[in-house]
Amino acid sequence: MATSSRVINNIALSTETTDSTNKLVFWNFFVAFAAFALALPMGAYQVLERSGMFPALENALVYYSSTSTHGVLMAYVLSTYFIMGFGYHTAVHSLKQKLFSLKFAWTGFWISTIGVVLAAIPLLTGNASILYTFYPPEFAHPVFYIGAAMLIVGSWFWCVVMVVSTVQWKKANPGKPVPLIMYGTVLNALLWLWTSMGVASEVVFQLIPTSLGLADTLDPGLSRVLFSETLHGIVYFWLFPAYLVMYTILPKEVGGKLFSDEMARVAFVMLFIFSVPIGMHHLYMDPMVAAGWKLLHMIGTFMVAVPTLITGFTIIATMEIAGRLRGGKGLFGWLKTLDYQNPIVLASTLSLLMLTVGGWGGVINAAYSLDALIHNTQWIPGHFHLIYGGTTVIMYFAAAYWIWPKITGHQLFSKKLAILQLWLWFIGMWVTTMPWHYLGLIGQPRRVDTLQAYQQAEELLRSWDFSMLIMNFGALTLLISGLLFIYILFMTSRQPAVNEAEREVSYAVAIHPPLQVPKVLNSLAFWNWAMLIYLATSYGYPVLQFWFIGTPESAPWGY
Amino acid sequence: MAIHIDPLERKWIIMIAAIVLLTWVLIIYYAAVQNVHPPSNVEVIDSSRLHLASGVGGGEFMEDNLGVHRDPDGLLVVTMVAARYGFYPQHIEVPVNTPVRFRIASFDVLHGIMIPFSNMNTMVVPGYIAEVNTSFTKLGDFPLICDEYCGLGHAYMYGMIKIVPKDEFKLIAGVN
Structure with missing residues (x-):
């Protein structure tokens, strides 16, 4: 088996291929982190504004406009572009072949980017202050929906490039397992195709026609059901590359080997199949879905715990093996020997810590009978900031530090500063989200620009004060950390060149690298059919019901 | 074709299965027996x-x-x-x-x-x-x-x- 992997590694990519891919990767990352840089201070502003401690900042118009922009840029732009850039890099370097079509990839990039710019205009001018979930019948300016649709359509080009490139490789390498990182990436591309169907149909068939006045009314119940089909899968779309860094880059960086290649594949297919057809746990509190469907989606939701816990095991086992190889002894002694000055090692460790607590919070959200206590309270932003902003984005940072010297050819500006940046992000995320979780439990709603309005509930209002004070420190720490990240990437472009060996891209090998894997763990078609059947079962009736329950539809409203 | 599963990993998978099963049983018990359901009446109005x-x-x-x-x-x-x-x-x-x-x-x-x-x-x-x-x-x-x-x-x-x-x-x- 060692021979076969060496043979694969020997296939050299032409300079032209790596250069053209690096350019594509760079510009995707550029948009991702530019969106991040713009959205970051908005987040900090919102925390300060909401705390009520700075009356001069209070302004509902600015608050909701900036919250909508922050959500769209962080959740849709940062994530999608990072994933696309990382995917292009992965496809070329793991498959050791050219992308299926560079032109196609750039076309997608431009469609998405024009879409982002279009959507940003109404967002920033206060003409799309309907938050990143844009629930009708409140309506934004039509340009917002057109821009959003273009962002999604452009990302589908990326999906096609990932799928076709993989299929080409499989044809050229019959019977061989698709490289682990690419198998995860292509499953994530398929996951995105399946899960973006919901929001795409909502935007194209309901929101765009109604916002343009082509349709007079719409059914907000149907919109919410369609959106829910996207709402959970999208979270795994964001998280998947973070896992891939842990599975395929971390083992080498930490100084060992991946614990299990096969179980990683099992986790990937489970993440794919169980993250999409379960979105109705977002609708537990909605009147237009019957209880039985919610219960069915609850069952599927808890299945996601399986690949998550397998991942936790595999990654920690991988780190333990490396720690023992480095001379670590005892039950926990190996933890002390790991090189936490390596951004990938540090970020993975911190990410897993945040995943543990954030995942536990997710179990509460997913619990059919407990959700009522925390639904739409401040607990919810606490949860998704910890899981996405924390667990996921900290891995995006680490991946950027790893990849930047490889694609730009410049040395990383300062490893020490990068380590400091990751620690600050980790600390800032706890100090921000822990008070939020607690505030949710003691009855504070999310999505409000001020909390001073509930004057008749004075006692409740005062019980929130302390947590509201603490969150300010968290937000400022995150702001500093985020700016530091941008600064490090910027300064890297002014550093001397790295030597060619450091630009070499290779991925971790498992302790027992499989020569062959069961067909089902190397397949795409099988899992697509499985998804179709599962999705039709879990969403078929709940969507079709809107054609016969006779809902009197709603006319569009402003905000 | 079987895949390679480490004995420790096998134990962990059994534990995961037990955790998921227990969660299901608890939630379904409260739903079916104690009638704990989220609001789900599907009733339309103009x-x-x-x-x-x-x-x-x-x-x-x-x-x-x-x-x-x-x-x-x-x-x-x-x-x-x-x-x-x-x-x-x-x-x-x-x-x-x-x-x-x-x-x-x-x-x-x-x-x-x-x-x-x-x-x-x-x-x-x-x-x-x-x-x-x-x-x-x-x-x-x-x-x-x-x-x-x-x-x-x-x-x-x-x-x-x-x-x-x-x-x-x-x-x-x-x-x-």
């Missing part, structure tokens, strides 16, 4: 005609019918309208430890309603009647908070509910 006696679901949410009343079976029912930016009636009173059914309809956009420290929480989707069955265990005044963004005045949208001892509770005809 949100643009709440004030009229005619039309889909007409009459129930007319102004005169809002508030706390008893249905023919003796169950306490709270009928409310959610509209930017308030819940109507704005003040309600219900007895402690007594089953209460909330029926809420939106007059305009998407709203939510929650009462802190209780399991009273539902989305109010235009076109649908939100129904919550609950009972309150704590005495005192609590806000009914709109918990879904409904426009620029959303943070000002709330009402008040007073939970009173059973013997102090009196049903007042019409608005309570």
Whole structure:
């Protein structure tokens, strides 16, 4: 088996291929982190504004406009572009072949980017202050929906490039397992195709026609059901590359080997199949879905715990093996020997810590009978900031530090500063989200620009004060950390060149690298059919019901 | 073709399976036996005609019918309208430890309603009647908070509910 992997590694990519891919990767990352840089201070502003401690900042118009922009840029732009850039890099370097079509990839990039710019205009001018979930019948300016649709359509080009490139490789390498990182990436591309169907149909068939006045009314119940089909899968779309860094880059960086290649594949297919057809746990509190469907989606939701816990095991086992190889002894002694000055090692460790607590919070959200206590309270932003902003984005940072010297050819500006940046992000995320979780439990709603309005509930209002004070420190720490990240990437472009060996891209090998894997763990078609059947079962009736329950539809409203 | 699974990993997978199974059993038990369900009544209404006696679901949410009343079976029912930016009636009173059914309809956009420290929480989707069955265990005044963004005045949208001892509770005809 060692021979076969060496043979694969020997296939050299032409300079032209790596250069053209690096350019594509760079510009995707550029948009991702530019969106991040713009959205970051908005987040900090919102925390300060909401705390009520700075009356001069209070302004509902600015608050909701900036919250909508922050959500769209962080959740849709940062994530999608990072994933696309990382995917292009992965496809070329793991498959050791050219992308299926560079032109196609750039076309997608431009469609998405024009879409982002279009959507940003109404967002920033206060003409799309309907938050990143844009629930009708409140309506934004039509340009917002057109821009959003273009962002999604452009990302589908990326999906096609990932799928076709993989299929080409499989044809050229019959019977061989698709490289682990690419198998995860292509499953994530398929996951995105399946899960973006919901929001795409909502935007194209309901929101765009109604916002343009082509349709007079719409059914907000149907919109919410369609959106829910996207709402959970999208979270795994964001998280998947973070896992891939842990599975395929971390083992080498930490100084060992991946614990299990096969179980990683099992986790990937489970993440794919169980993250999409379960979105109705977002609708537990909605009147237009019957209880039985919610219960069915609850069952599927808890299945996601399986690949998550397998991942936790595999990654920690991988780190333990490396720690023992480095001379670590005892039950926990190996933890002390790991090189936490390596951004990938540090970020993975911190990410897993945040995943543990954030995942536990997710179990509460997913619990059919407990959700009522925390639904739409401040607990919810606490949860998704910890899981996405924390667990996921900290891995995006680490991946950027790893990849930047490889694609730009410049040395990383300062490893020490990068380590400091990751620690600050980790600390800032706890100090921000822990008070939020607690505030949710003691009855504070999310999505409000001020909390001073509930004057008749004075006692409740005062019980929130302390947590509201603490969150300010968290937000400022995150702001500093985020700016530091941008600064490090910027300064890297002014550093001397790295030597060619450091630009070499290779991925971790498992302790027992499989020569062959069961067909089902190397397949795409099988899992697509499985998804179709599962999705039709879990969403078929709940969507079709809107054609016969006779809902009197709603006319569009402003905000 | 079998895959290679480490013995330790096998044990861990069994533990995962046990955790998931236990969670399912607990939730399904409370749903099936204790009847703990989220609000899920799938009942349509014409949100643009709440004030009229005619039309889909007409009459129930007319102004005169809002508030706390008893249905023919003796169950306490709270009928409310959610509209930017308030819940109507704005003040309600219900007895402690007594089953209460909330029926809420939106007059305009998407709203939510929650009462802190209780399991009273539902989305109010235009076109649908939100129904919550609950009972309150704590005495005192609590806000009914709109918990879904409904426009620029959303943070000002709330009402008040007073939970009173059973013997102090009196049903007042019409608005309570």
